[in-house]
Amino acid sequence: MPRGFAGEEGPDVWPRLRASPRPDELEQPVSSLRGVGPALRKRLDKLGLRTVGELLLHRPHRYETAVPERRIADLMAGEEAAIAGEVRGVSVRRPRRNLAIVQARVADSSDEITAVWFNQAWLQEKLQPGTRVRLRGKLERNGFQVRSYDLNGVSATADFAPVYPASEEVTPKRLRGLVELALDYARDLPDPLPAELKAAEELPLLPDALVALHRPRSLEEGEEARRRLAFDELLVLQVGLARARAGREQARARPLGAPGDLSARYRELLPFELTPDQEQAIAEIDRDLAGEAPMQRLLQGDVGSGKTVVALYALVRAVEAGFAGALMAPTETLAEQHFLTIEPWCTELGVQVALLTGSVKSDLAGAQIVVGTHALIQEGVDLGELGVAVVDEQHRFGVEQRRALTEGRAPHVLHMTATPIPRTLALTLYGDLSVTEIAHLPASRRPIVTSWVTADRSSAAYTRLRKHLDAGRQAYVVCPLIEESGTSFARAAEAEAERLRRAELQGYRVGLLHGRLRPAERRELMAQFKAGE
Template identity: 40%
Template sequence: MTGRPERLFPLFAELRTLQGIGPKTAAHMVALGVEAPRDLLFTLPYSGIDRRLRPTIEDAVLPATLTVAVTVGRHMAARAKGGAYRIHVEDAETFFQLVFFHARGDYWSKALPEGSRRIVSGKVEAFDGIAQMVHPDHIVPEAEADSIPDFEPVYPLTAGVTQKLMFKATRAAMALVPDFPEWIDAAQKTKAEWPDFNTAAQIAHTPTRQEDLLPTAPARERLAYDELFAHQLTLALARATERRKPGRVSIGDGQLQARVIAALPYKATSAQDRAVAEINADMAGPMRMNRLLQGDVGAGKTLVAFMALLRAVEAAGQGVLMAPTEILARQHYESLVPLAEEAGVVLEVLTGRDKGVERRRKLDALARGDIHLLVGTHAVFQADVAFRDLRLAIIDEQHRFGVRQRLELGRKGEAVDVLVMTATPIPRSLSLAQYGDMDVSVLDEKPPGRQPIKTALISTGRMEEVVTRLRTVIDAGRQCYWVCPLVEESEVVDLTAAEERFKHLRAALGEGIVGLVHGQMPAAEKDAAMARFQAGDTKVLVATTVIEVGVNVPNATIMVIERAETFGLAQLHQMRGRVGRGDAASTCLLLYQSPLSENGRKRLEVLRETEDGFAIAETDLQMRGAGDLIGTAQSGVPRFRVADLERQAGLMAIAQSDARHLLSEDPGLQSDRGQAARLLLWLMRQEEAIRLISVG
């Protein structure tokens, strides 16, 4: 199955093969994401206009879009150049005016002669007590009344593309749809009462009432499911391909794990125990592990990760933990040193900072197997880094890190098991969209002894009170974070915002007390500023969102987030999790600029009410949508044209289990349904998946 099946050729031809679309229009349509007739099928109307014929406009509540039969009366030409040309018309009960601007010569007197009958449809408004229809959308002779649809679909538009054009283009695209075999599971289709694909496309483009436009309308739901199913089939194929690669069986006697557990000052949560058991089972199995460890701020992911690393050592192998930044790598290293000492294993750190003799020494020890566990940045990817027997790779903070890097890491060892950790609680529908190729362990409990964090909303007008409060906290020996707003996407503006705030606080609190970290700094300066704050030399750290992930300063008890309303909830929750890491009570102050919108206030109040990251992420998804929530551009979450991840989370879960089920029964997609599913993959532009089948 190398190329696209022939029956799909017309749908993937150039747009200008459709009647009425020339090169210019085709170029305009790209802005709508429409590059081939196939894309028009999935560009659905977002609303509709009721154009049913009525006898009169008499009792209508204006303004309203109305359709009536009229007798054409007197014409009144424009008094001044560029003025309005008016035509008096009468329906069965009353009269109104048709109004045209820029009327040319005798065009209208010929097109609408006095005494003729016409059907007109358009928006009617009252102006100076007279009802007017300005530039009707439709004017047709009575005999052609049928040419005006009872319910006219309204399509998304862009410059150079009109409703009329979209209407014709979508109809032309639908005429090209071949008879597709069914790729949806028969029982699922019956249960959901979905039409087949061709009927669904037809109905979705010819709604007859407002209800037909809802995501829950059967035709729309079916098309949404087709998108989600194709996506999950791709992920399931990727997962099956990964799993066909034999893993290494890593069985440990549990001695090292037991030593560390015994030395802990607290008892692990049942969620941690469960995750460790799932990972141990994966590592002992013949298939390669590909697991996501998802945990809220402070849920204890580090302990679970370390247990997994120890299992690799118990099996006489090595493990590596990779962090996205130098600071985080060193921090992981420092937090793991005491645990490594308890277990009696050799732990080292390798980052871009290691040069010359020191780097050589570490690399030799790694190759000999004298280093059991390595913590590092992507420097551990470099070609000269060789392990004696790498069995497990753990990646911290996935979304800085795509599927490609996961595979690259796998090449470092023979069939390395992969565990990905993320501290961002992701709503289920999104985690299925993003990590559907992985198995997931969730840490949904907080270890005992974590201090709750008090969250308060304060208007930016009370800035000076906040600064006074900081003074008190600093005098008591504590430290504070101050996060500056993200201004649009401009790093230059972010920079000025952060620098201004830094100067302001330095003037208020004194020299040497305030540090600054922002995205434009060279890495070494950033590290140095962070290190000073970690050591307690500076008491306040002014930062853009670089501190969002992972930094650990137990002595910091106040987090001020300026213009909190400009951040996403999940992001605010992450930043709040930077405090409350020691034994003192901590506070997060959300500074907002008033007036806050109703929606803005609701969002910030969710944070004040709960510390449950999963609940917060679900709210964020409902209120902002998937694209904003994770910055779709860099998140690896696909953009769907019909499916709505916020409202159709349930469909995503069904699609995942169905895709996995189909592949377990028919790994090569050879059965009738398998062949149909191949067509779906081509239709949904999932060429990646098709390559995986051919490889498999």
């Protein structure tokens, strides 16, 4: 510590107080912790755990429940309990390939029992006679099946022991031990919240919350710790959204004025009446388009609720004001579907529309509305003076991709999603967007009923499907893969289509549509499906 008489000038560098946080300590690599070598460091890296700070913030997804501690003589079959004793002997059996059974005789003052582990042969070296153990598990016919264990201590088997997201290479038990080492650095994490705010919200100090998160004395204490960390996350999110809003308020878009003749003709073309929700969405969009602040609106609604009709209205508003419109979809199939939907209406209105995807390179010269995929944001693509941009299934695009569509200009942007998001959650996640919901389907559409059918009842589901097909209806069967994969058990579209033609849907017309088909084939299949062929 510097010493000297009081004066007007302070020292060049004030000494760090002993209790001051040292954030730089949290940037140390995990290899700085005891027992972490190059091999374990690589395994932790796959979990996104590269520094001491990241390990400290790796949160348990649950806690072990409290269980009674029993004497061995008092164990009851099927009851989860904890026992403590001394190892008397250990052996390993290998009844078949890829199966190792470790059996250890464990005794306490009341009795002796055989504890069983599966496929952990390396434990034989640790379970030497005389070793004190604490085991947590159940008494089964073949012995005490161990779920977790401690050697010469209480950690993994303790009540409310944390269970962490892990991998085959790094077990929850190993992570628990590493987090215990990282907890020595909990005081080095700065607490950004003012004392007044913590007092008003009844929030613990951040270092205290981290200790309670990883070493809770009760489930309530662990929940209080989680609440503090959740508060910090939401605060950072809201501050980020507020900064985004402040930055956008400085941008200026071209006001499109009041709706004109073209948008009126478009509405007259529609062969149906708009629902009240669609009318409300159009009114809100009109208000946004009349101002200089760029529209940033999220339009959400279920499939079939009429979002595309509203989106095309916004694009037509741009065209009638002398600007271009763009609609970006995440896949070629969806982009082509949008194009086929809006092209007939645009043709009747005299509006030129073009399609641009990785497979289809339309001439954009003279195009007033362009529909496409990521190809719209490729270098060299000129969308002209963009007035309105529509981003469909916006959550499937990255932030940078959405930003690239508007970079260098300030168009009005309408984001669309069919993913049902509760309004309160939408306002939290998309606080920088105005939210409009089309909650009700058009009167001509029946409510959508979602049913979950397990694999053992799939035959009954296809029996019901055939009744609908026999009545002249149509159906989709959606698969997560195009072709079979050696790393996944998910059903692939190509194999499933062939199987259905031979089995449950034999005699019915089964088409196959996926992104690898040539554009012409995809459009022909969609047209055939639309025509009921």
